[in-house]
Amino acid sequence: MAEQGPPAVVFKGVVKEYDSVRAVDGIDLTIRRGETVALLGPNGAGKSTTIGMLLGLFPPDHGTIEIFGKSPELAMRAGHLGAMLQEGKMIPRVSVREIVDFVRQTYRKPLPLKEVLQLAELTKIADHRVDKLSGGQAQRVRFALALAGDPDIVVLDEPTAALDVESRRELWAAMQRYAARGNTVLFSTHYLEEADNSADRVVVIASGRVVADGTTSQIKSMVEGRSVSFVPRSGRRDGYELLPGVSSVEFHGGRVHLRTTDSDLTVHALARADAFTDLEVSGVGLEDAFVALTHQARHRETVPEGRTN
Numbered sequence: 001m002a003e004q005g006p007p008a009v010v011f012k013g014v015v016k017e018y019d020s021v022r023a024v025d026g027i028d029l030t031i032r033r034g035e036t037v038a039l040l041g042p043n044g045a046g047k048s049t050t051i052g053m054l055l056g057l058f059p060p061d062h063g064t065i066e067i068f069g070k071s072p073e074l075a076m077r078a079g080h081l082g083a084m085l086q087e088g089k090m091i092p093r094v095s096v097r098e099i100v101d102f103v104r105q106t107y108r109k110p111l112p113l114k115e116v117l118q119l120a121e122l123t124k125i126a127d128h129r130v131d132k133l134s135g136g137q138a139q140r141v142r143f144a145l146a147l148a149g150d151p152d153i154v155v156l157d158e159p160t161a162a163l164d165v166e167s168r169r170e171l172w173a174a175m176q177r178y179a180a181r182g183n184t185v186l187f188s189t190h191y192l193e194e195a196d197n198s199a200d201r202v203v204v205i206a207s208g209r210v211v212a213d214g215t216t217s218q219i220k221s222m223v224e225g226r227s228v229s230f231v232p233r234s235g236r237r238d239g240y241e242l243l244p245g246v247s248s249v250e251f252h253g254g255r256v257h258l259r260t261t262d263s264d265l266t267v268h269a270l271a272r273a274d275a276f277t278d279l280e281v282s283g284v285g286l287e288d289a290f291v292a293l294t295h296q297a298r299h300r301e302t303v304p305e306g307r308t309n
């Protein structure tokens with residue numbers, strides 16, 4: 001689809017500090033209209049702070065943020081943004097239909113009630129009381145409230161935290177229905193699998209910076225190679241770094257874990273030395289890529305200026 005007008009979101013050199021903590025440390029990020037983007041990072045990476053500034057809840061200390069070319073405050077007032085933040089208590093004694101309809105009516109151009117209920121998969125439980133719902137159903141109600149004003153962009157801060165697998169699946173299906181209408185979605189998550197399954201693009205944040213940005217397969221390929229692990233036949237713990245292809249060596253639980261750029265060469269050399277039992281060779285998953293990228297970012301931080309490794 002051709003892009004019309006300014007991008008959905010543009011961050012330029014955005015910095016936010018709390019006392020001595022630099023929560024966001026120079027983020028540059030453009031999100032195109034219609035993209036579904038996962039903001040992926042460990043605890044304390046700066047995801048919630050980034051989302052808070054995007055929603056205009058507090059301003060950056062440095063840099064600029066534009067939503068469709070407008071400031072976050074103006075974009076929020078114009079109804080471009082819908083948000084689902086981490087946990088909020090449900091009002092007791094009202095039904096799903098009543099709360100969704102109430103919130104709809106606070107907007108100038110809300111989505112039809114029937115459509116909101118369908119998008120969030122709430123039609124069957126529209127008459128249930130909101131304080132009697134399961135965790136997953138309650139999250140879908142929060143999602144419906146974020147959609148009620150028909151926003152162009154919906155922002156979800158760790159929407160599936162504390163949900164079971166089935167509830168997560170239902171919430172992602174609801175989100176994908178909304179994205180399929182051409183809307184832009186930005187969500188934060190710790191669940192690497194969710195980013196892999198649900199997002200067009202993954203932005204990895206560590207220590208307040210973007211450390212990787214691409215499709216999940218691009219991010220995986222940034223951490224090249226495969227993982228080879230085995231139980232050493234002789235109990236030997238040294239010399240593995242000299243094997244062909246090997247880029248790192250770790251020991252856990254009685255096993256040797258090698259990362260290698262050429263698993264065939266590495267395994268042949270191990271076989272010639274009759275060095276292993278219980279061999280496993282696997283590709284690098286997003287989990288491994290994420291840990292390695294975060295580690296690289298931390299390493300760069302601790303390397304004195306002028307050094308390259």
Ligand SMILES: Nc1ncnc2c1ncn2[C@@H]1O[C@H](COP(=O)(O)OP(=O)(O)OP(=O)(O)O)[C@@H](O)[C@H]1O
Pocket residue numbers: 018019021022023024041042043044045046047048049050
């Ligand atoms: N109000 C605040 N006052 C002081 N420090 C804060 C405040 N909010 C966040 N921080 C700090 O800023 C850093 C980034 O926090 P933030 O909540 O943005 O990360 P996050 O990636 O969303 O983490 P989580 O996944 O745990 O929610 C952390 O070091 C955090 O302790």
